[in-house]
Amino acid sequence: MRGCAAAYNRRMNEANYKVKVARDLEDLIPVFLSNRKKELDTLRVALASADFEQLRQLGHRMKGVGMSYGFDHVSTLGKYIEDGARSGDRAGLETCIRDYAEYLSKVQIAYE
C-alpha cells in the first residue's frame, strides 16, 4: 500500500481531529486555516490538470507548516501528497485530498 492510500485507509477517530495550539498563536489560526482551504482548492486544480510538480510542492509546504502550528495531520497528509506526486499515484492523491477536505471541516482547536 502506497502514499495516500495508506492515509485514506487509516481510520480517523475523534482524537485525530483535536489539535492543541499555543495561546499566543491563536490570532494567527484563522489566517492559517483560510490558507489551508485555499491550498485545498489549489490541490484539486493541480490534480485535475495532473500537475504533479505543483502537487509535490504543495505537499512539501503542508509537511513543513502543519506540525509547526500543531496540526500534525496536515504534515502527515503533506508527506503523503509529496510522495504520491513523486510516484504519480493519482488515485492515492485523490483520496488524500478528500481526506484533507474532511479533516479541515472537522478539525477542533484547543488553545492552551
Add this chain to the structure above:
Amino acid sequence: MSAQAFRVLVVDDDPDMQRMLARMLEAEGMRAAAVPDGDAALVQAMASPPDLVLLDVMLPGMDGFAVCERLKRDPGTAMIPIVLVTALEDSASRVRGIRAGADDFLSKPVQRDELIARVQTLRRLHETRRELERERLAAEVNRKESLRKAFARYMSPRIAERIMAELGDEGTPFQRGPQRVNVVALFADLRGFTRLTESTQVDEVVGLLNDYFAVISEAAYRHDGTIFSMAGDNLLTAFNVPFSQPDAGRRAWETAHDMAKSVKPVLSRWRQRGGSTTGVGFGLASGDAIIGNVGSPHYMSYTIIGDAVNVAARLVQLAQPDELLISGPALHAAGATASGARSRGKMALRGRTEPVEVYAVGL
C-alpha cells in the same frame, strides 16, 4: 520594544511560516522581520544587517544555500549567524548548508523549543562576540587617543591628526629608524631671562615661562612646525619633518614673525608687573639633519641633530632681542615672502670650519 532587541530576519516564502516564526521569536523579546525570497533577504541583510538570519532552504528563485553563501562572502554580513531551516530527514541539505557557511540547522516542521534553544545559543555567542569587538574597538580608540595626545604635545593638531590617519603596521614616524632629512630649524630664545630668574620668585618665573611657551608653541603649530625641544627659555621648532613640507622655508620665516608678534603682549604685561626681559631673539637655518630616537633604554627622545640645528643654535645666541638671524640657504628657502633682511656678511660660527652667510631682520 527595546532598541537593543535582538533582530532576526526570517526568510521563508510561506506567509504562515513567516508569521509563526516571527511570533515565536517576538514572544522571547526579539524583533523579527520577514521576507519571502532570497533577493529580498540579501537586500534587507545588506541594508540593515540583522543579528541572525533564519533561512529556509527551499525558496523561489535563489535558494537558501546561495543566499547563505552570498551573505557569508560579504564582509558586511559574514559575521551574522545563519540558521538554515531544512527538512528533518534531509541530511544532504545539511552537508550543503555546512559548505555554504551555515552556523546551525533547524528542522521543519519547526518545534518551538528547538527553535528558541538554537536561536538563543547563537544569540549568546553573537552577543559575546559583539561585546569582545566593542572592547577591542574601545581599546583601539583609547590607544589612538593616547597617541594623539602625546603627539599633540610636540606638533600641530593637523600633523598629529595626519599621523593618526596614516597609522599603519610600521607604526608612527617616531617608531621608524633614523632618517637624514633636509630641515629648516628655528630657535627662539627669551633674552634677559637668566638674570630674571635670579631676582624673581619661582612661581612668577614659571608663570612667565608658561605664558611665553604657550604663545610661541601655538605660533609654531599654526604653521605646522614640530617642536623638538623646550629647555629653559629656549624652543627648537623644525619644518619638513616628520612629513615633507615643500614650503618649509616660508613656514619657518612666517613662524618667527608670528612668534615675535604673539609674544609681545606677554612681555609687555610682564614689564608692567616689574619684570625686565627685553625680548625674544631668533635663529633660523636650513640643511641636512638626522631625525630619530636618541637616548638610552631608560630615557629617549625624538631628536634632531645636524648642521642646520647647530647653525640655528649659534645664530640665536648672536641675535639681539626682536631680531631674527637667518642663514643664506634658509633665506633662499623662504622665497619671495622673505623681505627686509640685511646682510651681515659671512660670519664665523663656533664649531664650524666654514663661515656662514648671515642675514638679519628686525621683528
